[in-house]
Amino acid sequence: MRHQEPDVVDRGRFDTAVTPWEGARWRDAALAWAERELTAHGLRVTGPRSVRLRPWSVLVRLPVEGHSAVWFKANPPAAAFEAGLAESLARWVPEHVLTPLAVDAGRGWSLLPHGGALFRDVLDRGPADARAWEEPLRQYAETQRALVTYAARIEALGVPGARTHALPEIFGRLVTENALLDAAEKRRLRASRARLVDWCAELTEIGVPDSLDHSDLHEGQFFAPEPGRFTFFDWGDALVGPPFCSLLVPLRAARARYGSDVLPRLRDAYLEPWTGTGHHTRADLRRAADLACRLGAIGRACSWGRLFPGTSDAADGAASAAYWLRELMARR
Template sequence: MTTIAGERAPDWSSEQWQVRARSWVDTRLSQAGRRVTGLVEPRVRPWSLVWRVPTDDGPVWFKANNPGTVHEAALIATLAELTPERVLTPIAVDPEQGWSLLPDGGESLRDVLARDPDLAHWERALPGYAALQLTTAPRADELVALGVPDHRPEVLAGLLAELLDDRGSLLIGAEGGLSPDLHERLRAELPSYAERCRRLADIGIPATVQHDDLHDGNVFAGPDGYRYFDWGDASVAHPFGTLLVTVRSIRHAKKLAADDTGLARLRDAYLEAWTDRYDRRTLVEAADLAIGLGPVSRSLSWRRALDTVDESRAEYADAVPGWLEELFVASPLQSDS
């Protein structure tokens, strides 16, 4: 399954589309022995439509992705097959249409942290995510064939070069966009960026699924353990790129300095899963490289998310150039090794 760049997203507001989607939801719920008991509650963003659907066995969640994130449906089905203890098992998916129907996941890690803001919760959540990545790594090529974007270090510099040619997405010279000077500075940075990609690839840690938006709002924290959801930004990439968003979100929530020892402890809790294969110094080096390269992946994921004619995309358009500017910002995590 592949995504066609620029493909027009369905009109989620049209009665025809909503009738078709609702029929699909009703049929799949009936097959699962459930029935709808009330009105759906919609939430629409440029990259997806989500319905909260009340049923006689608790709420379920229907999601329709835009063409740029349509791979999410196939990805969550594959993850549920490979590592069912780490994700929600979908009630149904339609990979071609980018539709998924999921049970309710319960309380999020954000809910837990609101009551008890102890970083120990993250220390317990990150190893399970690392285990998911290790389990998925042998299927990386299969995920790419399913349409999950390829952001492996071997191709990332080429993707940056292509992105720099996309003047419309970068809003060069426009409000909220890249300045012409910064655009040229980024072009000049390409050889250095490519060299850092080569260094990361040469370390040899296998690529795998990389969530690319792993913050506390995208982790369920229930009695059965931590489960990771909302995979629309995901790619096949170096696993440690995850730390960019995760560490930034924790720093922001806790107002921590980059050299806070608690952040290093979280990094090490995550990296522990690879210590049977690599020494810790090598892992920290790889983490530093992956974090530094990560803004390009984030910029690319935002460009896909905004691959729609939805007028509301303008609200988020500065995210594509904004993440590229992060290439010149200090790492959100300074290693202590």
């Protein structure tokens, strides 16, 4: 980049996180790629970069002449699929996602336009009304339904598969590999595996087809660019598996903000687009949602393995994964 202003770097609570940004050769290559792609679009950087470094991503805000900003994102190897996935989603469901300005799928790099106001900011500015969640949940469910036929192609892009039949095996691997679970806790979790198998069998019997699961759909993961329209982004935790697992995170976010009484209404708003198939009763869909909200903890545990190699925050990731494994088997 040609400007001389110093970067503004935000490391959050991860002061010692190791990311590629620390390497001058990588940093120069990434910024040169971003500049070439911006130039191809007739765009020019006009101010200092803002850099957000986390163990799971490098995100650089590039102020651009005539636009509010463009964003460069780099994923760790285990989530490098996000660049190619974002490009494909822009073809398959363009009305519901950001369309990248450029991607380098091999390196896990994306150049993304500004998406408008975050839904979190919209909630913070508006009245305390849980109904604001209903329409984005409906639109997200419509996106998942549209992507059912692309599930195999999404996996071919490198998005990890976590289909219902595979969840017990994935759970077992996560328990075995987690260094923060002691031997006694691992035994307790493994002893609960039969319950997990039963839940998966019941979910399979209900028969909702697999699709893309965002796996971390909180209020900071989608934009509200205009009234009544929402665009979803940040697919680095994504999986291909039971779609209703996506409900886990937004319902927890809504409960934290509004209390538990709102959850049935929001669940039903999400389920509404799935009722049009005529293949499932509303009772079946609600039961599938209840099961998937529990099983979604497996996807959350998986996501904490997608950090930059060598990061000093791997222990934090193992602790978060252990939390979700315990949540999965907690009695409710």
